[in-house]
Amino acid sequence: MAAQSSGKTDDLSTLFATSFKYRQNNKDGDVKTGLLSKALKLDHNRTIVDTTACATFTELIATGGPYVIGTQLRFTPDGGNITAIDTIAATTGNWMFDAAKTLSYVKTEDWSTVPEASRSDRKTLQAAADAYLDMWSDSSAKAKVPWGNPCTRTEGSMHVTPDCRSGAPSGGGTKNSDRRYVIDETVGSCDVLVAFGGRQPDSHEFRLVGGKLVLVHTVTV
Known part of the structure; x- marks a missing residue:
């Protein structure tokens, strides 16, 4: 989130494992020139954590981008390094895209802890x-x-x-x-x-x- 907000991956890259891979919209890419190199004001964020697979999923919405983003991170077994960033990033012209409407909808959704x-x-x-x-x-x-x-x-x-x-x-x-x-x-x-x-x-x-x-x-x- 800090990297996406600033458009700088310098600090984030210190966490990359030697086998790190970056993928954006189902294609292998370079994290230095991918979406994380674009500074975005984030209007929404939500993260889930998979403690079995050592992975996370983060949902981001930037109405000023505009972007709606879903990113999976995968980590080494000790959680210390990132082995992969896998991002789906929708923007203007994509299917049914409207970041402002999506934001208004997700604000009504309950993703709280389940008893x-x-x-x-x-x-x-x-x-x-x-x-x-x-x-x-x-x-x-x-x-x-x-x-x-x-x-x-x-x-x-x-x-x-x-x-x-x-x-x-x-x-x-x-x-x-x-x-x-x-x-x-x-x-x-x-x-x-x-x-x-x-x-x-x-x-x-x-x-x-x-x-x-x-x-x-x-x-x-």
Whole structure:
């Protein structure tokens, strides 16, 4: 966040592991010339932590950029060094993009800690995310999604509530591939960076409470 706000990666780079890799919108790149080299005033930030996979996912919104950003960081097992930065960054002209509207929607979303009795384990969270993402290519997947009611889906300038099933696909399309997961059981969240339809850079984040899907948030380039 400090690097993105300043547009300088000098301090951040001291944490890079020797095998560090930078990826932006599903393409390998150079962190020195990527999005982190652009100073942005951040209007929103939220981070989940995966203590099993040693990874984090951070959601950023900069209405003055404008950008809506989803970034996964991966760390060495001791958490001391960053092995990878993997960013999906949507801006003007991208699908359903409107940073100001997205900001207004996410301000209404509850991503607080889920009481232990209502938490799902890692396997359940990933299975729910996979079932949702499989709907585009598998006609049976919709029945496997643990739909909650109410459930809210935020996709850029589109806000679907109280039924996330509205507009959901029923197979016949191309598989959403190259899935990279960050899972935080404490907030019931699973974020997946994917090649949507096998090609479009995309982040889908899901929140389950009591085993039911209650929030879906997407960033699509």
